[in-house]
Amino acid sequence: MSESWNKRTQAVHGGIRRSQYNEVSEAIFLTQGFVYDNAEQAEARFIESGPDEFIYARYGNPTVSMFEQRIAALEGGEDAFAAASGMAAVNGALSSMLKAGDHVVSAKALFGSCLYILENILCRYGVEVTFVDGTDLAAWEAAIRPDTKAVFFESMSNPTLEVIDIAAVSKLAHAVDAVVIVDNVFSTPVFSRAIEQGADVVVYSATKHIDGQGRALGGVIIGTKDFIRGTVEPYMKHTGGALSPFSAWIMVKGLETMALRVNAQTETAQKIAEALENHPALERMLYPGLKTHAQNALVQSQLGGKGGTVLSLDIKGGKAGAFAFLNALTIPVISNNLGDAKSIATHPATTTHQRLSDEQRDALGITPGLIRLSLGLEDADDLLADLKQALAASQG
Ligand SMILES: *Cc1c(COP(=O)(O)O)cnc(C)c1O
Numbered sequence: 001m002s003e004s005w006n007k008r009t010q011a012v013h014g015g016i017r018r019s020q021y022n023e024v025s026e027a028i029f030l031t032q033g034f035v036y037d038n039a040e041q042a043e044a045r046f047i048e049s050g051p052d053e054f055i056y057a058r059y060g061n062p063t064v065s066m067f068e069q070r071i072a073a074l075e076g077g078e079d080a081f082a083a084a085s086g087m088a089a090v091n092g093a094l095s096s097m098l099k100a101g102d103h104v105v106s107a108k109a110l111f112g113s114c115l116y117i118l119e120n121i122l123c124r125y126g127v128e129v130t131f132v133d134g135t136d137l138a139a140w141e142a143a144i145r146p147d148t149k150a151v152f153f154e155s156m157s158n159p160t161l162e163v164i165d166i167a168a169v170s171k172l173a174h175a176v177d178a179v180v181i182v183d184n185v186f187s188t189p190v191f192s193r194a195i196e197q198g199a200d201v202v203v204y205s206a207t208k209h210i211d212g213q214g215r216a217l218g219g220v221i222i223g224t225k226d227f228i229r230g231t232v233e234p235y236m237k238h239t240g241g242a243l244s245p246f247s248a249w250i251m252v253k254g255l256e257t258m259a260l261r262v263n264a265q266t267e268t269a270q271k272i273a274e275a276l277e278n279h280p281a282l283e284r285m286l287y288p289g290l291k292t293h294a295q296n297a298l299v300q301s302q303l304g305g306k307g308g309t310v311l312s313l314d315i316k317g318g319k320a321g322a323f324a325f326l327n328a329l330t331i332p333v334i335s336n337n338l339g340d341a342k343s344i345a346t347h348p349a350t351t352t353h354q355r356l357s358d359e360q361r362d363a364l365g366i367t368p369g370l371i372r373l374s375l376g377l378e379d380a381d382d383l384l385a386d387l388k389q390a391l392a393a394s395q396g
Pocket of ligand 1: 085086087088090111113114154158183185186205206207208217218219
């Protein structure tokens with residue numbers, strides 16, 4: 001094991017634990033519990049368990065630990081706690097550290113379920129949340145108060161792909177000792193340097209690029225050893241959001257190929273964004289990798305110029321145009337995941353963001369014609385040809 005390994009090596013070997021059989025591929029420890037040699041050992045383990053001593057799969061499991069240690073090494077965090085889904089991770093990161101009377105500042109452009117936690121759940125427990133335009137540093141500065149305990153944002157927002165300046169927001173938050181929690185799904189662990197850039201806690205939905213093949217739900221919280229073991233673990237292990245060992249195995253194996261997949265998908269997204277940017281059937285093309293993207297300078301400094309695997313298209317003709325486009329596609333499937341090997345097209349206004357009011361959608365730029373397109377591993381020219389015929393069909 002070496003902390004000096006580069007990401008590609010960590011992704012393949014990080015966190016590995018071998019059983020007495022010395023298997024090559026990581027084992028799935030599909031067990032809820034563990035046998036103690038004697039009563040004294042059981043007692044000792046409940047007082048304090050070492051890194052290779054397990055009690056119950058809700059608390060921890062060897063396959064789950066392999067995933068936690070591999071993603072922590074990849075992300076440059078000290079430790080990680082795996083969760084049953086991305087939302088269990090987001091909720092765990094926030095709820096484990098907040099209490100009544102605390103104040104949180106959050107970007108307002110959020111994935112629907114993240115918004116639900118911040119807008120509808122935390123307030124029930126007496127936590128006050130102020131929402132800001134995440135791209136506006138002056139708004140963060142105005143909203144962060146001496147009693148602000150945490151700031152939360154998606155480093156690249158879903159589905160309008162606004163990019164938030166991790167280093168600048170972290171600096172403002174750290175001035176009042178607030179914890180910076182970043183939902184980093186769209187930036188991917190491949191392009192992320194969020195912890196190095198100032199984030200204290202990074203959260204992923206592993207359902208997206210980490211699995212990358214649409215098989216399982218999962219999530220993970222990455223941070224300091226103190227935060228993960230002292231704050232997150234007690235909350236997660238008693239509230240039941242544990243990742244199953246089988247799903248953890250899918251995620252561990254997913255990490256091995258993630259960089260290859262995400263780089264190839266990003267290359268395709270860039271190529272398609274450039275080819276379709278000025279297409280007459282489009283009101284707008286949103287892709288962070290385009291020079292015309294409002295935050296392209298930040299994409300250069302924060303993400304090494306990589307725009308990620310998702311682009312958003314605003315199709316002329318509103319909902320009718322968007323539906324005609326979706327129904328004409330032959331390669332991308334109509335669904336709502338992203339980061340998958342299969343290209344996936346989503347109409348946020350009627351699905352992922354349906355719950356929002358018209359005013360909320362307007363404020364977030366989720367127009368009736370907006371399509372979120374996650375690029376997969378298909379041939380880029382096949383995809384481009386399919387998108388072009390669907391764009392033509394969208395205009396009747
Ligand atoms: C998908 C997603 C989540 C939730 O993840 P699940 O695994 O579906 O629970 C949270 N945040 C963002 C940005 C996402 O895209």
